[in-house]
Amino acid sequence: MRLETPELIVTTTNKANREAVDAAHALAARYGLRFVSRESVKITDNGGAGSGVNAFSNLQEISPPLFLIVGNEQLFLQTPSGKYHFHPGxxxxxxxxxxxxxxxxxxxxxxxxxxxxxxxxxxxxxxxxxxxxxxxxxxxxxxxxxxxxxxxxxxxxxxxxxxxxxxxxxxxxxxxxxxxxxxxxxxxxxxxxxxxxxxxxxxxxxxxxxxxxxxxxxxxxxxxxxxxxxxxxxxxxxxxxxxxxxxxxxxxxxxxxxxxxxxxxxxxxxxxxxxxxx
Ligand SMILES: C[S@@+](CC[C@H](N)C(=O)[O-])C[C@H]1O[C@@H](n2cnc3c(N)ncnc32)[C@H](O)[C@@H]1O
Structure with a gap:
């Protein structure tokens, strides 16, 4: 059972260039969110975070964080189920x-x-x-x-x-x-x-x-x-x-x-x- 709203953290893709890193900082500042550099966060395939961001992510009653991941071309939302980008569909x-x-x-x-x-x-x-x-x-x-x-x-x-x-x-x-x-x-x-x-x-x-x-x-x-x-x-x-x-x-x-x-x-x-x- 989840007891709290997951934190939303801004980071970048692994190969982010200077502009993407700047854009990620700007995004975090614009929405009052925490920025975490990509080196200090391990995002696993199922979206869970490694140590350094949420030491409690393995405890089920605490929601793992969500990530806004700024790439060189696109913004992604990493949830526990996967990584999504905007598309008009x-x-x-x-x-x-x-x-x-x-x-x-x-x-x-x-x-x-x-x-x-x-x-x-x-x-x-x-x-x-x-x-x-x-x-x-x-x-x-x-x-x-x-x-x-x-x-x-x-x-x-x-x-x-x-x-x-x-x-x-x-x-x-x-x-x-x-x-x-x-x-x-x-x-x-x-x-x-x-x-x-x-x-x-x-x-x-x-x-x-x-x-x-x-x-x-x-x-x-x-x-x-x-x-x-x-x-x-x-x-x-x-x-x-x-x-x-x-x-x-x-x-x-x-x-x-x-x-x-x-x-x-x-x-x-x-x-x-x-x-x-x-
Ligand atoms: C079925 S989706 C809408 C889909 C949308 N028509 C589309 O074409 O993508 C409903 C959305 O409304 C949001 N929502 C639900 N209650 C809301 C509220 N009280 N105020 C603002 N948004 C709300 C939900 O979070 C969800 O994203």
């Missing part, structure tokens, strides 16, 4: 389909238009936010909230710097601003009608999804449920719609008052939405 395919004139069920459920402002309350790995970033175009904006610091940093840095090499995808990533924040706190402080669309994609669906791309989310994601109070705050902060992504047939839609449903491309997913003036 399925969002790249979804943006390409939109560019080709196809529809995207999430974009339709959100009713997105160019120039819209979207608040993604559950940023995760940023895929849905990137697709929204494409749909709102140059005049629009997307703000993403992630309560887990390690995920928030990995995705914030990736959205700002990752080069995919396909113009519309690179532009969509840059339109998303990520914040490390609890959506409860952030929504409570927002003035009425701040965003056109407020979006939730909670963890419940992910914990039953076995795909490889979801491993860091399953491992680290905040499993908190969406509450009625949170939906009420979202309705207040939305100008048009609040949207919830869930498993098709999920009882969450009725529990939280999402009476309008839009089906997904996949049979497993559905989107529920509430109009601001419902």
């Amino acid at each position: 399925m969002a790249a395919l979804r943006v390409k389909r939109l560019v080709a004139g196809e529809t995207d069920t999430m974009v339709s459920a959100m009713g997105l238009r160019p120039g819209d402002a979207v608040l993604d309350c559950t940023l995760g790995l940023g895929g849905d936010a990137i697709v929204a970033g494409h749909a709102v175009g140059d005049a629009g904006r997307v703000v993403g909230l992630e309560s887990v610091l390690s995920l928030a940093i990995l995705v914030k840095e990736g959205l700002a710097h990752y080069h995919f090499g396909y113009r519309e995808i690179d532009e969509a990533m840059r339109r998303v601003t990520a914040h490390h924040a609890s959506n409860h706190d952030y929504l409570a402080r927002l003035p009425d009608r701040s965003f056109d669309v407020v979006y939730f994609d909670p963890m419940f669906r992910v914990t039953v999804n076995t795909s490889q791309g979801m491993v860091p989310l399953r491992e680290l994601g905040n499993p908190g449920r969406v509450t009625k109070e949170l939906v009420a705050q979202a309705r207040r902060a939305a100008r048009r719609r609040v949207v919830l992504k869930e498993r098709r047939g999920s009882a969450e839609f009725a529990r939280l008052g999402f009476t309008n449903l839009a089906g997904g491309r996949s049979n497993h997913i559905a989107y529920g939405y509430i109009e601001r003036n419902d």
